Amino acid sequence: MILDDFLVFDTNGLYCRYGDFYLDPQQTVKQAVISHAHADHAIAGNLDVYCTPATADFMKLRYGKNAGRNFTLLQWQQTVAIGPVTISFIPAGHMLGSAQVMMEYQGVRYLYTGDYKLQPDLTCEPIAWLKADVLITESTFANPDTAHPDPVAEIRKLNDIKINILLGAYGLGKAQRLIKLINQHAPQKKILVHHRIAPINTIYEKYDYQLGPYQHYGRKLMKNQEEYVYLVPPFTFDSYLRATGVKRLFASGWKNLQVNDQDTLFISDHADWNDVLQAVEQVSPKQIWTLHGDGSHLKKHFYDRIFVKVLN
Numbered sequence: 001m002i003l004d005d006f007l008v009f010d011t012n013g014l015y016c017r018y019g020d021f022y023l024d025p026q027q028t029v030k031q032a033v034i035s036h037a038h039a040d041h042a043i044a045g046n047l048d049v050y051c052t053p054a055t056a057d058f059m060k061l062r063y064g065k066n067a068g069r070n071f072t073l074l075q076w077q078q079t080v081a082i083g084p085v086t087i088s089f090i091p092a093g094h095m096l097g098s099a100q101v102m103m104e105y106q107g108v109r110y111l112y113t114g115d116y117k118l119q120p121d122l123t124c125e126p127i128a129w130l131k132a133d134v135l136i137t138e139s140t141f142a143n144p145d146t147a148h149p150d151p152v153a154e155i156r157k158l159n160d161i162k163i164n165i166l167l168g169a170y171g172l173g174k175a176q177r178l179i180k181l182i183n184q185h186a187p188q189k190k191i192l193v194h195h196r197i198a199p200i201n202t203i204y205e206k207y208d209y210q211l212g213p214y215q216h217y218g219r220k221l222m223k224n225q226e227e228y229v230y231l232v233p234p235f236t237f238d239s240y241l242r243a244t245g246v247k248r249l250f251a252s253g254w255k256n257l258q259v260n261d262q263d264t265l266f267i268s269d270h271a272d273w274n275d276v277l278q279a280v281e282q283v284s285p286k287q288i289w290t291l292h293g294d295g296s297h298l299k300k301h302f303y304d305r306i307f308v309k310v311l312n
Contacts, residue, residue, distance in 0.1 A: 020083055029047070032046035033101055037062070047070065051074070093127030113138055115140070115270055123173075134289060141272045162225075183213060193217060194236055289310075
């Protein structure tokens, strides 16, 4: 029997009372199951952390000694019991090390997606699928009007820009995907990386994800017009608001983060509407629970076929 209260939100985040653990908690907790290393899912200071090896490496790079007291590292589909609940990880395709969390309790399977994407990405493990009774899915872009464009077509826009480019992107996950895509589809570009991004690249290379050529940023280099792409995190991008001699672009799936209507680079690491529908088809759940977005469109779409509950 599916338990309606298997997962609930409290002041610390999404809580599994039957296993006494949190999924991607928002406040420091005793037991945290972390789906991936982005800061809105992986905070510092938890006592017992369950995650993939890559996620642990990213957390330790960001938080140092405060990353977590005890780490339990799980390989794909390796199981561990947290109280009476058995958990395991399968790839989510969102970024390197990102996991969906399968939770099994009293014969019922609950699959928490974390953030996920279906688009091909050579810088992380491709998404995998398992059947579950309940699919707990993010609904960030779960709107019938949302369809993510082809990332290759987006990257090829850079070929038409002959001056140096200041390219803003989140440093963990997005930046590495961009480096790989640029090297593949705009190979004449010379990629420079911000000093905050370079150590993250090293972790990718540790896990044998080769991004292709890039070099550390040098101010003298950017004074020359040699089709450089200087890849920077958001705070640096914002500080170069009046930069001259460069084309400013910000790579994101969010329209409000695009610099202007003419120069856009829509590259998302989340599932769009059709992706979420495909996830439902692959998982074949009896129920869908939504969070991190607007679940009302899914509730309307499946109203006579699958029970949909909005968690957040």
